[in-house]
Amino acid sequence: MFNKEVYTSRRNSLKSKMNKGVALFLGNVDSPMNCTDNTFYFRQDSSFLYFFGLDFPGLAGVIDFDNGEDYIFGNDVDMDDIIWMGPQVSIQENAEKVGVVKTAPLAKLNDFISGAIKQGRKVHILPPYRAENKIWLEQLLGISSLRIGDYASVELIKAVVDLRSVKGPEELEEIKKACATGYEMHVTAMKMAQPGAWEQKIAGTIEGIAAAGGGIISFPVILSQNGETLHNHDHSQILREGGLMLVDAGAESLLHYASDFTRTIPVGGKFTQKQREIYEIVLAANNKTTELSRPGVTYKSVHMAAAEVIASGLKELGLMKGDVKEAVKNGAHALFFPHGIGHMMGLDVHDMEDLGQVYVGYDDEVRPSTQFGTSALRMGRRLQPGFVVTNEPGIYFIPALIDQWQRDKTNADFINFDKVNEYRDFGGIRLEDDIVITETGSEVIGKRVPIDPEEVAKVVAG
Template identity: 30%
Template structure:
């Protein structure tokens, strides 16, 4: 399986250190385990910023970067503990972490306060993401107060505090070759999961059975968990944008909207497809679906260097408005309808988002007052949709239909690569796939 070399994580730390400037220190905590109920925990998922800089996948660790130190990168982590490891699993330990993960220094978590106090002392600027872990905030503020209150002991607290996310999230926005390769693999696994769900769909099956098909395929291919709670909405449930109840029975004549992707080595895929339960689109379903697909293709044309989310959304919105006007779901003049955003009654979300270690990944959408333009190595989604509730004031044949089509694109020098092209989305291709699965 593809992986990111430890040397790449080290290079990221070095790049961040260079951006911080002299006499600076950054403190980046790992995630904590979270209680699910009483003495059981949710499956551990590492903090994305911490993982991006370390590749280290244990809870409660702390990364410290010091630009003016002989040990620029320090990891503080849980020590080896034979009894704890019998009950809860093996630990790497701070000694092995130093060599295996290429840190300049490592310490046991029992030395946390003394180590942080020493490293913070006399640094001029502290980079820290306040608010991510409130309990750890209190730890940091307490150590700063200790430094401020004892100048006669040679203590000196940083006089400037900056948000590390401004630097770190800009780095994460641009993916390396290794990251793109992992995301490509995550998208391929997710694409085959969607195909499997399409093939399984039949009258009388349930939404959660389709969900199970997806998650089984992810896990059997090395991605133990989905990147987010899978949406499997049939019929009018597809009009709930973040529907995750997934407990309805599939009915003849309904469409199913599946929004799901696996997480592979921390990186997310995010695919949406909409298809008919019985394998054949009705005429009204096909008419609406064709509009959404055409809107996506129009948006794709703007995914290139110099393009932007607003340009992609404008292209998609024009196609959606034109299609709704032709079907009689909107009335008026095309340009006036576009200007008034009349389409928002049926398409109320944005055209897409950044994708990476988080499914809604980090990265600014504006540079100052200007919208950010796409650049090579950015990865994003494009996901137009139409949502017509069962009680909408439209012709009856269109009510209760929800459609979204979502793909994952990486911006290249001359355009983009569609990482999720492996899932059918043309009407003929979907119907052929489902027809073949029933034969």
């Protein structure tokens, strides 16, 4: 964990934004895989980690905005626990590591919350995403677990998003560690991208690299020759000569900060002319995104600029036609680029999305679009120094979507469907970097995973 001053400062910053009531942060608990003693890998709640730092199950934290006190509720271990887990540090000692003095057994949390409610004080909670915590909150607050999300505090959500959006230097160092592990994962995948290789072998190998780096994968590995399926977790195929293998994968650091890279690799190391042409367009959009990303610019405008790069490149190849700006304005590019340019990244790979995407990626000034494609943009608001975002343009040829648009004559003024149908079996290409917004612009975090087509080919062939 970080030093206790980091957590104390974060809690004090939250207190400066909230002036009444108490904030309740539930940590996560072990989740059984198939029996209570055989659990899935434990992952602490990210907001609990951010403010309280303790990375083990069975905890709750409270920040009291009325009296300025912080509390950690948790149980010390008994002899049965010690037999199986070894000697454990007390809750009090752990709390002191993160600057919290007041602790109590977990059973006392109900009394504390009930007391606050009886006093007419508001109990602020974040939207729960785990069933166990929904049930726990039902017991604490007397609100049906089916409706508990409706009682999440918008005031607390906005305050937490405001704090967690800007990464401190200690957080950036952790993200760099995650990116270094991600670099190794992707270079290994490139080296393994040979005809006859099993996708699952590659996926499993790079997942092991994430674990060996001290953390886990930051999300389930996406690795497939069918890159036109955006989140393709099927790894059942054998790599074939002339195919493209899309790998979207990242790691967590030991303190759970994430990385998230995507590369698209020619199996065996050689791009066909058609593949190289599409790849170069996506790479140009990726580089344009980094170039345009800077403080004060909305990421929505960066997304639209990247879409214009894609539309312009596809027009040169004869796949699109007409005025590029009008094509993008009408959403014609979304046939090929049906997702957003990127999202926030930090303690979660899609940072804070459990708090509500409309609060994380948007604000009162920049609102989500309802247009197909642009509506999938997770991050649209103005960039600030310290924001960490992904930069992930792509071009995909999705047969079912092509058929639907051609049948309905959707954006027929801007799309040459005869030419598009020549690419039906192409697949997809996505290229993703993680970038940090600086005082004057943006920069790729850590060593950039090989992305130049010649360099990629060299790594695969080597």
